[in-house]
Amino acid sequence: MIRVHATMGSVNGYKVRILLSMLALPFEMVDIDMRGGEHKREPFLSMNPFGQMPAMQDGDFTIADSHACLVYVARKYDKSNRWLPVDAEGEAKVAEWMSKSANEVHQGPWMKRAKIRRPEAITLSDAEIDARCDHVLRIMDKHLASRAWLALGHPTIADVSCFGPISILKISNYDTDKWPNITRWLTDFRKLPGVIDIDGKPLSS
Ligand SMILES: N[C@@H](CCC(=O)N[C@@H](CS)C(=O)NCC(=O)O)C(=O)O
Structure with a gap:
């Protein structure tokens, strides 16, 4: 199961949730307590040392930054290559x-x-x-x-x-x-x- 680590209010996390939802991929939200500074501590920093949301896990693979997450999801799961072309x-x-x-x-x-x-x-x-x-x-x-x-x-x-x-x-x-x-x-x-x-x-x- 794909896990998206972000607060629901994170706009960069929202970008990733949009694509996952459009590709009908099941995912779990791991809510990060931004006001409590959870993204500035371990274990979040191990996923993104910059301490910014979102980070994403897919099995053993971890990736951070909304754009990197979008690239990963599109390349891995969109077999039509329309969302991220190959040419x-x-x-x-x-x-x-x-x-x-x-x-x-x-x-x-x-x-x-x-x-x-x-x-x-x-x-x-x-x-x-x-x-x-x-x-x-x-x-x-x-x-x-x-x-x-x-x-x-x-x-x-x-x-x-x-x-x-x-x-x-x-x-x-x-x-x-x-x-x-x-x-x-x-x-x-x-x-x-x-x-x-x-x-x-x-x-x-
Ligand atoms: N380039 C990053 C920017 C990430 C970013 O700014 N995330 C915000 C939430 S939308 C954040 O974590 N802000 C808290 C902070 O920087 O302390 C991306 O696209 O993911």
Whole structure:
């Protein structure tokens, strides 16, 4: 059984839960007491010495970092190779957007939610975070004006990764409705089979 070690509120953990759910893979959540600092102590540090969630175990194999987890799950369990293509161009396009997710999306949309959950840990002003969100979402909105999905002509783990933090912006007091192509992309992603919300409830019918 796959085990995902994270708090339910962890947006990076949410990305991994989305893909597992879309691939209909059974998994167990191991809830980490973030406020109690469980991710900064052993045994969590043995799974991720950076002390960040998520970490994942699949049998004897352990992997940390949401993007590494997404790559592992897609390569190991998606026999169609659609979520993570094997051709050089396709894989590189997915890596390009995974990288944007790990940096620009993390520094803006992810930070928006993090400041609400842990205001003591985030020193950036709301205005600075909103400006960062505007910056990355303006570029993504333009990118999505001429294509349905971020990296390729079909959804990939790049969409999964960016969907996590961007899909919950509205409940974090940032209105994504002002970006029409992002709004359409979010709507289309929510319709994909197996998609769940951050609480684990199914979104698609
Ligand atoms: N690059 C990492 C970032 C992980 C990350 O920032 N996780 C957050 C939760 S969503 C965390 O563990 N924060 C607590 C901390 O850094 O102390 C990933 O994609 O997994």
